[in-house]
Amino acid sequence: MVDNAVTKPPLGVRVRRAVSRALFIVGGVVTLICVLLPLACWRDDVAIEKRMGEAVAQVDSVAFNRTVVRYATPDGRVIIPSQGILYPDGLNVGDNVRVQYDRANPELVRVAGRSAVLSLLPVGTFLAAVWIVIAAVVTVLRRFRVQV
Template identity: 85%
Template sequence: MLVVGGVVTLMCVLLPLACWRDDMAIERRLGQAVAQVDSVAFNRTVVRYATPDGRVIIPSQGVLYPAGLNVGDNVRVEYDQANPELTRVAGRSAVLSLLPVGTFLVAVWVVIGLVVTVLRRFGTQV
């Protein structure tokens, strides 16, 4: 159980670090635009925007930090000019990943603690 908890903890630490890395890439070569929200799903929110040179960009992985967006909304986005696929909602950052990741991590350790307690109570070695 401790190995599972350790692996999940490592993943939960790496996720905000990856978000921070993406934010740094965007800020290094910052581009800004107004995007239209085309679709909203559990795993991805698709937006469409035009760059100053006239290219229309639809990031295949969706936009970063999409909470609260609805289909048809117009939203300001920031993107990496060298890689316009890397796009986030303007004004949002990796800080937004800390609460859900932290909450998930606490829940995982509570469940692990309960499982270990139940197994010990019934005499099974962990």
């Protein structure tokens, strides 16, 4: 007599599969974010290049998440972008730096001569590290039986 009943895999196998799936979902979300970030930088660069203004800015503060600069537009307005400056690597408080900004939106400002290309190396390195860790964890889960 043939039994048509479907048997469930053991709990340990189900847990390993669930963890693997969750890791791949997290990896997919991180990958999506890492693809969108350089695209957003590129979009900002295009906006600046369409209506470019140039000025010399003074660096007021440097923090992990933003570098604040102060610059004057040709009409005499002093601009301090609330979100900071794009591509601020290597700037120090008190430095004077050439900047390019969008004349229609002076809050959108970048260090002159820098572009979204600078975002590719850190984003790519981070993404590679994420997938290496995910691959290592999934490999360990598949090779070794976890008793649950």
